[in-house]
Amino acid sequence: MKLNAKLVAACAALGVLSGIAPVLASDYPTKPIEVIIPYGAGGNTDTSGRIFIKSMRKALDAELVPLNAAGAGGTVGMAKVAAAKADGYTLGFSPIAPVTVQPHLRPLPYGKDSFEPVCLVADNPTAVTVAPDSPYKSLDDLIAAAREGKVVAVGPAPGSIPHIVQSAIANAYGVKFKYLPAGGGGKAAKAVLGGEADFAADTSAMEKVHGLRSLAVLADARLADLPNVPTLKELGKDLTLTIWFGAFAPKGTPAAVLDRLSQACEKAVADPEFQTGMKNANYLLRYMGRQEFTAFYQKQFDDNQALLKLIGVKTR
Amino acid sequence: MSLDVLLSGASYMVDPMAVLIMVLATFLGMFVGALPGLGTVTALAMILPFTYVLSAPQAIGMLLAIYCSSVYGGAIPALLINVPGTPQSAATTFDAYPMAKKGLAAEALGWVTAASTLGGIFSLIVLTLAAPQLAAVAVRFGSIEIFALIVFSLTTIAWVSRGNPFKGLLAGVIGVFLATIGVDEMSGVSRFTFGNFALSAGFHIVPILIGLFALSEVFSTAGRGAQTLAKPIVSTGFRVAPFYEWAIRWKTLLRSSAIGTFLGILPGVGATAASLISYAQARAASPRKENFGQGEPEGVIASEASNNAVTGGALVPTLALGIPGDAPTAVMLGALIIHGITPGIQLFSRNPDLVSFIFVALLVANVMMFFAGMLGAQLFSRVLQLPHAVVMAVVVALSLAGSYVIRFSMLDVAVAVIAGIVGVLLRYAGVPLAPIVIGFVLGRPLEVNLRQGLILTDMNPLGFFKSPIACVLFAITAIVVVYPLLKQIAKIRRSKQTDSNGDATTA
Incomplete structure (x- = not known):
């Protein structure tokens, strides 16, 4: 009791x-x-x-x-x-x-x-990715083409991360990309694979998932999955996104x-x-x-x- | 895809558990699809947690079975009570319901079920034979080409607006306008939200469709009062029309299956638009045009073969590129990824067994769907023998719940109710409802692809004509629009001529 x-x-x-x-x-x-x-x-x-x-x-x-x-x-x-x-x-x-x-x-x-x-x-990390058959073999190729003013970047609406990434890269190199707001992920991959856009600046998974080719990653160090892709830091621009x-x-x-x-x-x-x-x-x-x-x-x-x-x- | 690889894929089907799961999933998908307001995406999202505990083939089989049968299930309430169970079945109401109203519910169920199965099988044959090649073609359809295709598709509004074409056009414009509300996906700017944050999400197709088709049907039935409660003589069960009935309609079956498959392959168009476009094309081309809208089986075939053909089509970019063809395949893509399967071109080279299993499972799913429909028909057609008031009350409850579940938003429930009231008013005014749906589902891709095309051509619309595909599509559109007008003018002229001839002889 x-x-x-x-x-x-x-x-x-x-x-x-x-x-x-x-x-x-x-x-x-x-x-x-x-x-x-x-x-x-x-x-x-x-x-x-x-x-x-x-x-x-x-x-x-x-x-x-x-x-x-x-x-x-x-x-x-x-x-x-x-x-x-x-x-x-x-x-x-x-x-x-x-x-x-x-x-x-x-x-x-x-x-x-x-x-x-x-x-x-x-x-x-985000990465700069192009179509597998793209003429751009490196980020420098892409920047050189942009100096002649003919490179199209694709991603979601302005203010999205991929938009910020391509803009920050353009700023760092003093060039301008034409921006096609066609969406992220699969939609961006479609535009790149179809040749409407030259590159996407979405996540580093775009290479594995959609078969795109990465030119640079915006990470502190190279990624285990993409050992041959340089970081933007290595290329002389201190940008990580x-x-x-x-x-x-x-x-x-x-x-x-x-x-x-x-x-x-x-x-x-x-x-x-x-x-x-x-x-x-x-x-x-x-x-x-x-x-x-x-x-x-x-x-x-x-x-x-x-x-x-x-x-x-x-x-x- | 060689035969031995296909057979190795088929070997997964030997797993009795996988077969059992698919059978259950087929029935579940059919029922969820048949409940107004709960569609394919809801059915897939509901089942997603259960797939985690299954093996990858079991999970894939389950999702495919749900996908196919839920698209089919939407047709059942469409034909029984004039309420599409899913947006994809909106066009099915046009002819399947009048057929059932004549007392031919069993025949209507037969047409719907067989057309769905055949459309689904057509698309899976295409998927099996040429997925990687077609995916490569699909990505070449850029914004300019898709814009041209959508402009062409909008001409179908003329064919689904019975009576006054101007009212049809008005309805189409309402639909396009509704699609502009919310945050603009290209600029991030809020449009027509009047500072209301909830509106920034924009409208969703489900509450609009539920309101216009389901709730407005309930309201107008209630408004007509007791005389509608007299029930027609109902033939219960399931009857597939004899072969010759199909034989004279083979062109529509083939065309609708092809339209559905093709629009499925192009990401961003979807099954709702596909079935409406296919219906309009069938009506335009059919020798039995004047029967459309009064229970013509061809109208049923057009809608149901094409919306089920979207399944195989939408899987083309999903499997070959990892780019979902529509909202349901996006859910399936997520499920595949959780199971450690990364779709994409590498899936075909690294995992041919799994790919061929998907083809085999899709075939099994389509066949199961047919038998599930046959068995379920006994039950479904008895819905008509229930008191109308009870059926309608259930429709209202399901519609409102379905609208809420889409995004867990009360705004969507309000949208459904308002769309229901507006739908009744439009019915009284003789404004057709289908063009609103066409305008709404095509409005966003129309605008987005136009603007993207203009960005790519530096704001020069003439640049659109540099694309050969777009030129062909624009030319077809022009012919489709101008030809009936010319015919009309010629007709008027001829009648004038005979008039003046008559005058001459009498003089």
């Missing part, structure tokens, strides 16, 4: 406590977590997001449900994340652009301080929950299934925990604004 009374008291105390601090790390999560993927099913973000969610389920021992909320360059989905209840049951899985580039281009219902970065999971993917929670999510998520994320990223899955999907893994990713995200936010100004894209 005594024991029972103690138990009742403990339960009551717990009830009171949970009333004060509604979410305790120890009892989180108690229901499925929605993970908003701000792009449609089947795309890059969706594929990597689903691989991540799958391993997070194991790491967190909880149900995570992907929701594809596509539209307006990923901003509609991330706005949903920013506006969600900050209780840890709504997360977002976003690449670099919707969170650190788009807010500089258009008025959005979110900004730098709308999110709590949880963790970074993947980071792909990557497309990273990370998990975000709405601002105001309790620190205990964020810590719990960040720990689970570390476990998920170490999961061999996650590693092979991401490798198969041509992602380069890079993990950052909550603290490190927060600092990285804030710096990226400011850096990208400066970069947009530098290449002459109108910012807000």
Whole structure:
């Protein structure tokens, strides 16, 4: 009986406590977590997001449900994340652009301080890629042709990462490319393979996925998958631009929950299934925990604004 | 693809588990496709998590079965209750529903099922024989060529607008305008959003189609009141028309399958446009033109053969280049990647077994789809015997849920309701609804390819005529537009001439 009374008291105390601090790390999560993927099913973000969610389920021992909320360059989905209840049951899985580039281009219902970065999971350098039968054998060839003013670059709308990359390269070499906003990934590959555009400046996976030929990568060091492709640094221009993917929670999510998520994320990223899955999907893994990713995200936010100004894209 | 490679691909099918999964997936796809609002992409996305635990061939078989049968499933409510289950089946309502209304539901199910299967098989033969070669041709279709093709496709509006062509044109313009709303994918600028952030995502085809076709059908049925509840004599079951009925329509079957396959291969056009274009072409070319819209089987063949032919076509760039041909193949591409299979030209050289398995599985999926339709027909045609009010209430519930699920956006639900009300008003005004859908699905590629073409030609529209493919397409468009006008003028002249002749003799 005594024991029972103690138990009742403990339960009551717990009830009171949970009333004060509604979410305790120890009892989180108690229901499925929605993970908003701000792009449609089947795309890059969706594929990597689903691989991540799958391993997070194991790491967190909880149900995570992907929701594809596509539209307006990923901003509609991330706005949903920013506006969600900050209780840890709504997360977002976003690449670099919707969170650190788009807010500089258009008025959005979110900004730098709308999110709590949880963790970074993947980071792909960008690369300059041409058609396999292209006359341009090196970046110098491409630049030389651009001096005569006849090189077309392809990618998504101005302000997208591939657009920023080609613009930054043009700036560094003092040339200009004609820009064809025909879309990223497969759409860009189609334009390059069909001869409408001379190069794409999308992720380094374009070589493996679409059979394009890489002329240079914008990474700190050569990539294991592309050992013969020089970095832009080696070619004398200190430019690195990557497309990273990370998990975000709405601002105001309790620190205990964020810590719990960040720990689970570390476990998920170490999961061999996650590693092979991401490798198969041509992602380069890079993990950052909550603290490190927060600092990285804030710096990226400011850096990208400066970069947009530098290449002459109108910012807000 | 040599025979022994095909056979080695077929050996994967020996796995009884794979066959069982495909059977289940075929039924599931058919049902999801048949539920208004839930389409092919939703069906594939729903099943995606389950594919992770399967082996790669099992997962591929499952996805292909869902893909094919969900495209087919959309036709079932289209013919039974005039509500397309998926956007791809919008054109199926034109003739399959009048056929069922005459009491020929079993025959309509037969035409729809057989045409879907034959269209699907046609496209997979093309895929098997020439995927890498066709993919190489497809990438040569640049923005200028696609622009020319879409301009030509827009002429089909004339053939799907019964009665007043100006009302059809008006509807087409409404569709094109709706496609411009939201963030412009080429400049990143918001257009016609009036500062409303939710609108920046633009409109999605599903809520618009659901509103115009499904909800407006419900509203106008409700508006007509009790007299429509008198049920026609329903032939339940499944009846495939005898061979000679097919034999006189073989041209339409072949043409529609070819249109579907070809438009599937070109990324960015899609099955909705393909079935509408194919319907219009069939109507223009058919000796039985005047029967179209009143239950002509050829109209059913045109729509269903072409939308299922898109499946094999869309897999051409998906498998050969890693460039998805449409939204469903994008989901499949993602699933393949998760299974460690990177589509692209290397897939054919490194993994010929897997490629040939895909061909075999696609054949199996199409055949299974036929039998699933046959078995399901017993059930489906009985939907007509349910009280109309119950069926319509279910349609409303599914439509609204389907609109929401697309992007988890309440705006899409509102769009569906508004489109439903507008649809009723347009029906009363005699404005055809199909051109709105054509305008909407072709509006965005029309604009984007025009602008891309202008960027490439330094804003010189004459530069478009440097492309031989585009020139041919423009010429065909001109003929299609001008020829009926000339015929009309000649007719008027002739009647005037006979009038004056008459005057002369009486004088």
